[in-house]
Amino acid sequence: MLAVTILGNNSAVPAFNRHPTSQVVTTDGTSFLVDCGEGTQTQMMQYKIRRSKISHIFISHLHGDHYFGLIGLLNSFGLLNRIPDLHLFAPAPLKEIIDLQLKVANNELPFNLQFHPITEERLLVDEEKYSIRCFRTNHQIECYGFSFAEKKKPRRLLPEKAKEYGIPSLFFEKLTMGEDYARKDGSIVKNEWVTEEGAKGKVYAFCADTKYYEPIIPHIKNADLIYHETTYLNNLAERAALRFHSTSGQAALIAQKAEVKKLLIGHFSSKYEKLDEFEKEAREVFANTELALEGVTYRV
């Protein structure tokens, strides 16, 4: 099951007990941390996220509200004697910052921190059950979104049909993998006669910080769930563009054009104490929109 838990849904300056950006994406027992604003480790404790389950961390860009909590989290992993490797995908200069902070503290991490610099759109992780890609957004500095795709499930066996064709049950698993069955007489039972398409893998895309930017659409097309920032309401579209951020209406338009199933919105400006207006404005364009609320897990 693919799911995302929101740890921080605010933009740069913390306000109204909302925190800077961070999310945990889980699939199949593995957890991925996406961005890590200041206080992320405390939010993880608050919402009972098991730190030890985190195998990969993805940082979209090097504005502080997306990574200032990372060094504290790494430090705590160290003090808690983490053993497994940790994979960190982020814009290249982050490595220098981390190395410097460890050096001045005379601190050596007890686990292997594998740093993978992101410098272009590419496949970042390719495992048996899922793959993760990054794509460029349009922000003040180099910035990437991430898409998490479960792989297609195995084909579904039609047991009655398989028996009709006299296929032994020992061969059934191979059928779900798509193989044809060759009878002793040399004749072939085609796979599609005895199985049907497996369930499609789910896709979640985190669209990071960005102004309205249609080139991300191919990367999130038909996704089951996307998160898109909406720092401002529609009436501040000019300010949003100036600061390379989006409005609620723009986020919804991207969701609509990308024909996704559902939209989560977040990264709200500290100007706004109440958030209902964001949901209302976005739903006028794309009905299946929800506010990304801290502590809430959204199943994809």
Add this chain to the structure above:
Amino acid sequence: MLAVTILGNNSAVPAFNRHPTSQVVTTDGTSFLVDCGEGTQTQMMQYKIRRSKISHIFISHLHGDHYFGLIGLLNSFGLLNRIPDLHLFAPAPLKEIIDLQLKVANNELPFNLQFHPITEERLLVDEEKYSIRCFRTNHQIECYGFSFAEKKKPRRLLPEKAKEYGIPSLFFEKLTMGEDYARKDGSIVKNEWVTEEGAKGKVYAFCADTKYYEPIIPHIKNADLIYHETTYLNNLAERAALRFHSTSGQAALIAQKAEVKKLLIGHFSSKYEKLDEFEKEAREVFANTELALEGVTYRV
């Protein structure tokens, strides 16, 4: 009035809703921030500390739990368009870290951040009404404590005496400054005949992270209030020494030997959920001990 408000009283890994080290010292309308662990800016909001009143920040050493919240705070000062200069006193390498983090974010602070590297025991600030000094502690890496001393109050006028000697009231303010009065006939009225000693200025000392270390005593001698770390209870004295930290009994012994008036203890290890034992153990050696509790302001 000199006072200190505790924002974080825990050691490195946040736990039990306790935060890493940070305190705000106030005197005469000015606020000084002492250490700035992750989440300090959120703690400031929680306890209604006015960020704009902070004129100086002092960082004791470059272990993350004492400064990881600083860059986020500086960032927020920038986003909130702070104008006044900010003075930052810290071990020298912190400048490189901050510069690098600002550079990768393409971020220029709108206010003047005056960085003052600390490399030795010295007078850091000398103003009309107070002075601030740093002193070395004994920790794994270079580490400094800070003492905040209000200057002695003006001498107190004895108005009856001054009248007896025929001193005009226009000269009274000069008497409180310690001047003698010269009569027209050339004879002198000695200042001490018509005034008495002003109130002694209060002193607060923050003793930073340290193992048991008597060389700090001269720097905190007779202070009105000191804060001393006690990461562990007495039965973990060996572990404390190994990690260059102190126990509750050791903190109390320093307070006793330095003949201070009152001791605050903090920097509790995340091992301990309850803190009463710390207070109990310290009070066995030094009765006037209190736990440094987050959100509480202690008048010096």
